[in-house]
Amino acid sequence: MHYREFCPNSFLKNYVQCYFVCETDTAVFTQDKVFATGFIEVMFNLGADGPQQLINGDLITQPDVQLWGQTIQPFTFTSFGKHSMLGIRFFTHTAACFFNERIEEFNDQVIDFKDIGGKEIALLHSKLWEAKSIDQRIELIEEFLLRRLSLFLNKYTRLALVNSIMHDLCKDDFFENINSVASRYGVSSRYLQKIFLNYSGLSPNLFTKIARFQKSIQLVAVKNSSLTTIAHQCGYFDQSHFIKDFKFFTGSTPSQFSPESSTDLFVTLYN
Numbered sequence: 001m002h003y004r005e006f007c008p009n010s011f012l013k014n015y016v017q018c019y020f021v022c023e024t025d026t027a028v029f030t031q032d033k034v035f036a037t038g039f040i041e042v043m044f045n046l047g048a049d050g051p052q053q054l055i056n057g058d059l060i061t062q063p064d065v066q067l068w069g070q071t072i073q074p075f076t077f078t079s080f081g082k083h084s085m086l087g088i089r090f091f092t093h094t095a096a097c098f099f100n101e102r103i104e105e106f107n108d109q110v111i112d113f114k115d116i117g118g119k120e121i122a123l124l125h126s127k128l129w130e131a132k133s134i135d136q137r138i139e140l141i142e143e144f145l146l147r148r149l150s151l152f153l154n155k156y157t158r159l160a161l162v163n164s165i166m167h168d169l170c171k172d173d174f175f176e177n178i179n180s181v182a183s184r185y186g187v188s189s190r191y192l193q194k195i196f197l198n199y200s201g202l203s204p205n206l207f208t209k210i211a212r213f214q215k216s217i218q219l220v221a222v223k224n225s226s227l228t229t230i231a232h233q234c235g236y237f238d239q240s241h242f243i244k245d246f247k248f249f250t251g252s253t254p255s256q257f258s259p260e261s262s263t264d265l266f267v268t269l270y271n
Helices: 119-130 134-155 159-169 178-184 190-201 206-223 227-233 239-250 263-270
Strands: 002-006 016-023 028-034 041-045 052-055 058-060 066-067 075-081 085-090 110-112
Touching: 002 085, 016 134, 058 227, 085 134, 119 134, 159 178, 159 190, 159 206, 178 190, 178 206, 190 206, 206 227, 206 239
Parallel strands: none
Antiparallel strands: 002 016, 016 085, 028 075, 041 066, 041 085, 052 058, 052 075, 066 110
């Protein structure tokens, strides 16, 4: 598998974490475990073979353009084919700025993006297919994103506030409860919960758990630290809380976990 990331332009860099390309040289059978990352992604299939998922022994053709919502519950995505995917990875709280739909409606789903975007998405996919270079493809994607942003951005005027709160929640020494955070920003805890859900599809508590989990899973994968040390480094109250959260997000305990099962984790560790 070949994986590359590309930076967005200066304006979109506040909304898009990266664009990425994931390709294989030949048709491969892939059994990939998908865990919570905190990100929402859109993926365009640009390969000669359409994406196919293996379900109950049958290969089922998948949408050419997929919207991956926030993954909370782990699942296994089994596929076959020669892959050539071009993706957009949004920050946790920015995908909402490009959609009219409530972002939490996408949680734990892989959706046909053409069902949401209609002819515009079908036309974009066709243009991406015909484009001769990755630079041309990124230019097409950015033109599309800027059009979407102009349509919906006025609905999301508290982006800077949510960004600041997320930054605080990710700090290693963060131990405040949500009421004190809301008070510090001059809003009610109920309002904070509401805007957090509107922008990210997650509650503040769930976002914090995913952020801790993402840090812990990388430490578990490299196998250089004890579980007690990892729990402490990632801000868990104790080892038992760490193991409980880890099992919730992966379906296995840290000692049973196999990092090779996840493409996302492989990419994070080796690229």
